[in-house]
Amino acid sequence: MESRRTKLGAQGLEVSALGLGCMGLSAFYGTPTSDDAGIVLIHHAFNSGVTFFDTADIYGLFTNEILVGKALKDLPREKVQLATKFGNVPGKGTTVNGTPEYARKACESSLERLGVDYIDLYYQHRVDAQVPIEETMGELKRLVLEGKIKYIGLSEASADTIRRAHAVHPITAVQLEWSLWTRDVEAEIIPTCRELGIGIVPYSPLGRGFFSGKAIVEKLQSNDSRLVRQPRFQGENFEKNKVLYERVAALASKHGCTTSQLALAWVLAQGKDVVPIPGTTKVANFDENLGSLNLKLSKAEIDEIAAAVPEEEVAGTRYPEELLKRTWMFVDTPPPKA
Template sequence: MAAAAGEEVKVPRIKLGSQGLEVSAQGLGCMGMSAFYGPPKPEPDMIKLIHYAIDRGITHFDTAEMYGPYTNEILVGKALKGGIQEKVEIATKFGVRFVDGKREVCGDPAYVRAACEGSLKRLGVDCIDLYYQHRIDTRLPIEITIGELKKLVEEGKIKYIGLSEASASTIRRAHAVHPITAVQLEWSLWTRDVEEEIIPTCRELGIGIVAYSPLGRGFFSSGAKLMENLADGDFRKFLPRLQPENVEHNKSLFERVNDIASRKGCTPSQLALAWVHHQGSDVCPIPGTTKIENLKENIGALSVKLLAEDLAELECLASSGVKGDRYGSGTATWQNSDTPPLSTWKSA
């Protein structure tokens, strides 16, 4: 059963990866405050939300250069100024930039360095706690990009290196150049592909797992009704899983989750988030929200205890399948993130 309304659950801390990083067991994804989920939200409200999260024990804040672009990092920097930065872990990302109005994945060393300098300035910090490659540049050997990140670690500009949406082979090759602390990936009751190869690879190498969209882009909060309340410009309107031809099939998954949640005395979103938390002590989900009430609900998921039979039931329904891909065609993801061999690159 989840914590009662008003009951203050404090978010505990976990070790993320095996290089020494510690974070709150649940983080806060900040993207939706500034980008992709409709118009940017009022800055004072978002700063208040971030401060509330800190009061409840959340110290792991996730942003990226491309969120805005740039505006989300500026917002997070404002919210954490005045010495607060020293008490939290800021994770940001490079690797997706806009060139002539078009989105481009890039891992070039010169860009990596320039992007890092830009993020440091916008966040108002001297060192980034966790710096991810947001998407993998499949034109460039991963060793080239990680080599530049290694230099940034040595220079004290970043503490830990992460990858986002990377294939297992890319993770292995990157880790051989410099230890990877965390891999960020989409993992939820309806996104399970990563369990086949990527999760085992991370665990073999001692790499922490950061799960984004653990609530299925909000689907496990309200089911098919989600689509009725999306603002203009919200990119979820275009996601294959949320298209009319797929929602009818997928809403049955939400209904079954809702039934189990009712028996457990929690909300469906708390159950879905609790499932992610129960996947291991090396997993840190980073649900995003722009509302304090939703943040309270997300934190309450930490008090939902799932028994073996609960997990088995959820496993059974999750295995029944979801209709529609995660993204539309052409989006670079872990599924195609292998890069050229370094030996080939050197001889070119």
């Protein structure tokens, strides 16, 4: 089955119009799925036309890359667009490392775990506030020249960092949190990406599953990290945010679709350079998400959906304070050494 394709960035990378975020198969959202179930999901996604798979070394402390690698062994490598990330040091809490030496070591370790000869899109997962971005990019550029990675990406980078990195080597994609309830990137980050011809890859396009459906809104597993790591899912914040969910659910009913399909369609409607990577552990949920590609929204409908979730009414920050301090809102790298 063929799915819609889109060009990501200006360097030639072409991906499926919707990607699959694989993190939740191994970490954070309750009990990890088995390798067998994860492989079934990834194979089903590929056979449904989704060929863009996203992982990172820190997900499940390396286990997610291993799982994705197992799944890829049975797929034609040339038809898969594989993205992974480095920078958040696995097992070291909130430690970020953007040194050239670490970037190379992390890349080579990821290649081994994934069982591949090259990574299509390699992101710096978080910006290292102690290392000039020019130094990190210089090493990533060398990895491109060596054929170990094809394209370079940044995640949670400020507009200034994006510009400085892009001057060293073209950035193909910026991964950022963008959804109905996280829209602060629209002021500066999105325009910067578009000015430079950089593709946009929204993670958590369903608000970390908040807009996935009543099962999420009504009950999370006790070991789900959202209960302790996500202020919007906690206490009074969660109760206030349920009002926003109900508004979106009402609009979804009006459009004859599910809340997840409407929320994803809204993100997709932001531009042809936008490729969301929703995650799930279930084939049925994947199929539901895929249905968002068939939902066409007018400008008035796009505005109506956004108006249902006013930024000022969203209760709670998208990360707790210690994690928020590592995002584009707070981190820039020092200038290059003289």
